[in-house]
Amino acid sequence: MSHDSHTMHFEYNVEGGNFTRAGYASSEIKKILKQLNVDMGIIKRTVVACYEAEVNVVAHAFSGTIYVDVSTESITIRLVDEGPGIPDIDLAMQEGYSTASSKVREMGFGAGMGLPNIKKNADKLEISSEVNKGTTLEITMFFN
Amino acid sequence: MRVAEIAEKLGLKVYSGMNGLNREVTGGYVSDLLSDVMGNADAGEIWITLQTHKNVMAIASLKDLAAIILVSDNTPEQDTAIQSNGEEIPILGTSLATFEISGKLYELLK
Numbered sequence: 001m002s003h004d005s006h007t008m009h010f011e012y013n014v015e016g017g018n019f020t021r022a023g024y025a026s027s028e029i030k031k032i033l034k035q036l037n038v039d040m041g042i043i044k045r046t047v048v049a050c051y052e053a054e055v056n057v058v059a060h061a062f063s064g065t066i067y068v069d070v071s072t073e074s075i076t077i078r079l080v081d082e083g084p085g086i087p088d089i090d091l092a093m094q095e096g097y098s099t100a101s102s103k104v105r106e107m108g109f110g111a112g113m114g115l116p117n118i119k120k121n122a123d124k125l126e127i128s129s130e131v132n133k134g135t136t137l138e139i140t141m142f143f144n
Numbered sequence: 145m146r147v148a149e150i151a152e153k154l155g156l157k158v159y160s161g162m163n164g165l166n167r168e169v170t171g172g173y174v175s176d177l178l179s180d181v182m183g184n185a186d187a188g189e190i191w192i193t194l195q196t197h198k199n200v201m202a203i204a205s206l207k208d209l210a211a212i213i214l215v216s217d218n219t220p221e222q223d224t225a226i227q228s229n230g231e232e233i234p235i236l237g238t239s240l241a242t243f244e245i246s247g248k249l250y251e252l253l254k
């Protein structure tokens with residue numbers, strides 16, 4: 001963590017395929033936001049968006065890093081992964097669309113609701129992706 | 145109603161998270177799809193599911209759920225139970241299937 005008077009920065013690594021650790025970063029981020037006394041409604045929406053994005057790295061990519069910046073105006077969560085990328089982002093955003101493996105579906109993932117959940121809960125969502133390289137999601141939550 | 149009272153009235157087993165038995169329950173949510181629960185469950189609800197792995201606890205904790213009920217004699221995996229103890233979110237169990245236990249919980253909470 002780095003800290004100056006205006007912003008705080010945190011980073012977390014996410015391992016593709018490691019479901020036992022899925023949600024760890026989101027849980028740490030939730031703790032930090034609670035300590036900072038962020039509005040409970042904003043924390044709840046941030047947690048949903050962050051968890052879904054974190055699990056997507058675990059379920060669909062090889063590895064990733066989560067960069068969190070908290071300023072006086074907003075929280076920005078950037079998830080940068082190395083993985084297969086998303087060939088058609090509009091299609092991936094549709095509720096019910098999923099390429100999750102049968103093993104992952106058996107665990108209860110793969111409903112194709114993660115990206116729609118992120119969209120619903122984030123104040124701002126930007127996705128960029130390159131096939132066979134990786135995906136970057138930027139989730140922004142505004143305090144006002 | 146508290147988790148303990150629900151467990152007693154419905155004859156539920158308590159597998160883990162005993163320290164959370166006094167959590168207040170505001171309602172219930174029934175789903176085996178994790179992102180459905182993530183998107184639609186509310187804090188304070190009891191979650192009825194057949195999923196037993198650790199991600200269930202991650203969700204329960206992130207969503208501040210009151211407890212989990214495992215249906216059809218499913219039991220929590222060991223690391224799931226350990227996290228339940230740590231988070232103090234009880235994991236309960238029943239031999240009933242989802243339909244029956246959901247109906248009973250609904251009757252109790254309505």
Ligand SMILES: Nc1ncnc2c1ncn2[C@@H]1O[C@H](COP(=O)(O)OP(=O)(O)OP(=O)(O)O)[C@@H](O)[C@H]1O
Nearest residue numbers: 056060092098099100109110111112113114115179
């Ligand atoms: N980080 C990622 N890298 C590669 N593909 C991704 C990534 N995130 C999402 N996708 C693609 O977009 C699809 C839809 O994602 P979404 O999160 O909505 O559903 P899901 O992960 O399949 O299931 P759920 O989130 O309901 O458990 C995925 O199945 C996958 O094909």
Ligand SMILES: [Mg+2]
Nearest residue numbers: 052056114115
């Ligand atoms: Mg997903």
